[in-house]
Amino acid sequence: MRSLRLAAYALPALLALTLAACGGDGDDEKITVYSGREEEYVGPLFDRFEEETGIELDVRYGETAELAATLIEEGENSPADLFFAQDAGALGALEKEGLFAPIPEDSLSRVEPRYRSPEGVWVGTSGRARVVGYNTEELSESDLPDSILDFTDPEWKGRIGWAPTNGSFQAFVTAMRLTEGEEATEEWLRGIAGNDPVVFDDNEAIRDAIASGEIDVGFLNHYYIAEAIAEEGPDYPVRAYHPQGDVGSLINVAGIGILESAGNAAGAEEFTAFALNDESQRYFADVVKEYPLVDGIPADPEVTPLAQIQQPDVELGELDDLQGTLELLQRSGAL
């Protein structure tokens, strides 16, 4: 078999070639970013940074949790300079592993203390609100209960959509454990599970099911709705509701941490400052529909202003105890 033999000889040669080709880049100027945020949302930001500073970014995209696990396995040998995560829980987990270096004070002080690590090793770059999405053809805001806790009422049987495997939802349950206690949280989970909710895999699916009328309400993040309204127009039949003052209106953040082992720490610090400058913050607000976290930058007019949301009293860095949440979800039959 000639082609088989050919392959046997060609393979090592090809491998050697590719190794040689890939081994050659020792450029100090580059910043290596592990991005748990999607290219769709942060790609334009990266492009603008490269244009303005002339510094090249090497970006590895992936799921936030999987990149966090990768960073933990890589340890000191990580090629990454900076981790751009989708939620505070992952940043908290890496903080506990001691993988992060301090963020410069100039960047930290741009953001309110509640949206950054108390130790100053990671900083939020944009906010993501938990909301109750509802179908405007079936319901108006006055039909909705004051508290997220009241959705256990039998009146909501078969009308709720949720995503118990979704990271944002689990962060919300972790927050509920902190504000309401273990018992009340378990009771709530059992109550919702007993209301025959439709189970989804992610936020988009919940939103689409609300829009199609498959369900009346769903628990999701605010920007999925704002995005759809921007795309489909004001007639889009889904709106966001913030249950005031309880954990139902938790604001989580996407944020940045700089690796202790970074080869280009100065570059990583420069990018952190860039992500928190006015223009980048406006980008998060206008295009991604997230909440800007720097004073003086307004949120998208379609979303409820941050100042009008009564947030629960939760330390975001503590949302990394998801192990207990997972056990609770399993025990209550939600997972």
Added chain:
Amino acid sequence: MPLALAGAVLATAMVLPLAYLLITVADSADTAVDTVANSRTIRLVARSTGLALAVTATAILIAVPLAWLTARTDLPGRRVWAVAAALPLVIPSYIGAYAYLSALGPAGLLRDALQEPFGIERLPDITGFAGAWLVLTLFTYPLVFLPVRSALRGLDPQLEEASLGLGRSQWRTFRSVVLPQLVPAIGAGAVLVALYTLHDFGAVSIMRFDSFTREIYTLYRASFDRTGAAALALILVALMLVLLWLEARARGGFALHRSTPGAKRPARPIRLGAWRVPSLIFCALVCGLALVLPAGVLVYWSFQSFAGSTDWAGTLDAAGSSLLVSGLAAAAAAVCAIPIAILSVRFPGRFARLTERFSYTGYALPGIVVALALVFFATRAAPAVYQTLGLLVFAFLVLFLPLAIGSSRAGLQQVSPRVEEAARSLGRSPLAVVRTVTAPLMRSGVLAGGALVFLTAIKELPATLILAPIGFQTLATEIWNATNVGFFERGAIPSLVLLAISAPSLYLLIGRE
């Protein structure tokens, strides 16, 4: 001897994920024990095993008749059918599952079509066990189809002719003469289907079937809990060993090669006669469900997403990368499978058995586990290769080598050792015999194995995301980029390109016959 050495080196490489799991679990054994020893884990094992058995059984029922029809009969267009029947393998299971959900789901395209004329508001829910079973069967049966078809083509027609000549009917001949000779190929394929079902994440997560792998992913994603996930992954390794043991028992030890001298010749195609139309309907039904329906949904989506904004240059680039890395992986796997297959068939014994079984470790595990294992070892032992193309190809080898081993072994079992003995007695060195006699004679199986690796590697995602050189985009990562932000429509075009570039390579393989 060099064969044993090659086998040992390969098996060691394949066991890296297992070593990683043991290291991780040993780190905090208490958590591991807690995770494994709870009733929920046991229930999940039962659910996953049940799904694996159901999928494997239906996959065999679909694959064996299809393989026989396209390999041994005068079915019109049998080569085209053969290519079409193998193609569903390149559809990533999460895309396939999503396509099915959006076509047949409670609020899917079929409902939309039925709503106007018949006033049907909701279709029965296909999520859960039924949906996962359907989707996994349709996208894994080629794992049985390809090795069985290549085994059928390698069969010596003399036995069948003898059976027919002695007055047995075509059906009895198939059952008593052909089928027993196919057992190794069916068994090899069935193990792959079962292991695929056990480690698959895409289909079960979209069909919302609570399985073992979903639990492992949840542990990683929600709690960064590597210990618990590793402990659960070890259970998968144990299940794999049980499956392989069962398969080895079913395979038995009988000889499948001809015992008399003389040249082998291809079998004469069997005339289908009146069975021609039902056979065509069967092929059309399978290809319709496994290929045309998902491809149709993809085409529908690609019209939905405004094709004007498609980044064709990027997609083309990604297609080139996909071809390169899966091609390298397929060639590497084909070459590496040869010594392991020879060891297992020609020199059976404890060493060969261990070598072969442990080389399945990577395939039994979810991609994320294997990827993290290689991160762990590469960053510590070989930082120079970390995140290079070479390491990615190696990862594919760890993940997919068993795909090549199974069909190479089945191919070799049809080769009589006497040919090799003759070559030895004529003065060739053992290595020269492997190179010039054994490997060429088992080529049908080896090529089928390489094709399986190619088709599977081209859609691989978790290892590609973590281990590829930075900025290396494949079609799979393009699809992920699009679907990750919730726009399945935008994943349609790269998915169709994936199908389109796989079809010619398969045709080359099947058309050459």
